Amino acid sequence: MTGTSDFDRARLTSAPRVRSLRLGELKITYIPDGLALCKPHGWLPAATAADWTANSDHLDDGGFLPAAVGGLLVERDDRALLIDTGFGPESHPDDPANPMLGGIHGGDLLNGLRRLGREPRQIEAVAITHLHLDHLGWAWSNEPGTDAPPFAHAPHLVAAPEWExxxxxxGAGATEERLAAxxxxxxxxxxxxxxxxxVRASFSIGHTVGHVTYIITGGGQRLIAFGDAMHAPVQVTHPEWGCGIDHDPAGAAxxxxxxxxxxxxxxxxGYGNHFADVVFGRAERxxxxxxxxVPVA
Incomplete structure (x- = not known):
């Protein structure tokens, strides 16, 4: 693959699918939980109408910027780590008064995990990139048919400045009541x-006050799981386009x-957890x- 013209452009606007790759002894798998439909002018406010005309292949038929929602499973032999937990069993329709989001739904992550042969109880730790709704859903939502969240047995790892x-x-919906779960x-x-x-934590403060990137190494390669440092593949081309809810816009840029x-x-x-159906890729000059x-899986 040598550029976006060499892969199926439909993947830029498709709901995410399970995608896997290997780094030596580590198996890395993206597990979808759902999909968010971002309003491009609100989500990336620095991009003009002309910019979106030039990058219309990133928008779906409704004019939305589709954003995958899910978690990243890291396996080594019988051990397993989950990075982020998706949106959970919720669905919010489009609110015309919301300038950024055109609707979001989740709930598929546990089924996806089980299809891969992993029960939630087999996850030894949950690593959180930051404290926003679409990364915490299954941290505070009870598993259907039970009275506890599915990962209530496991430590939840959060950057010290983020938790402080x-x-x-x-302000982003992660209320004290929800965090208490x-x-x-x-x-x-x-x-x-x-x-x-x-797997190492690397602070990448900007989108939030304690945002974390996870650096995963194995087999002579590294994977950078960069959370919400970028939300869409178009930002690889235009890193000057920041998210409208970045805590520190200059630092994030x-x-x-x-x-x-x-x-x-x-x-x-790279692993862009919101990158539609192209979550794994590289930046090509x-x-x-x-x-x-350029997608790699």
Missing amino acids: RRDLAA FAPLVRTVGDGEEIFPG EYRRRLVEELSRPDTI RPDGRFTW
């Missing part, structure tokens, strides 16, 4: 800390620029000096 300022998350399970982690064999450069390095793969997201 968890009051900020209420898993608060006793939270273990805070530091920058650079190894949380699972081959600077990190995105550095991230895109890192994603162009040899033996480096174009003749104009910008980059293009």
Whole structure:
């Protein structure tokens, strides 16, 4: 693959599917939970109408920017880590008064996990990139037919600065009441800390006050699971386009620029958990000096 023209463009606007790859002894699998439909002018407000005309292949037939919602399963032998937990068993329709979101639904992650041969009780830890609704759904939602969340047995790993300022998350829907459902399970982690064999936390503050990227290494390769540092493949080409809810817009933009450069390095793969059906990929430099997201799975 040499650029976006070389893969099925329909994947840019499709609901996500299960996607897997291997890094040495590690098996990495994206498990969909649902889909969000972002309103492009509100979600990436720096992009103009002309910009979206030039990048219309990133928009679905309704003019929305589709964003995958799900979790990343990291397996080594009989051990398993889950990064983020999706939106959970909720569905919110489009609210015309909301300038950013055109609807979101979740609920598929547990079934997807089981289809891969993993019961929720087999997850030894849950790593959270940041405290927003679409990453915490199954951390606070009870599993259907039970009176407890599916991962209530496991530590929930959150960056220390993110947890210390968890009051900020209420504005994005992660209220104190919801956080209380898993608060006793939270273990805070530091920058650079190894949380699972081959997986380290790397603070990437900008989208939130304690946003974390997880660096996964194995087999001479590394995978950068960058959470919401970017929400769509078009930002690989235009890292100057920030999300309308970035906590620190300038800091987030600077990190995105550095991230895109890192994603162009040899033996480096990116995981964009919101990247429609192209969640795994690399950044390939174009003749104009910008980059293009090229799927690898």
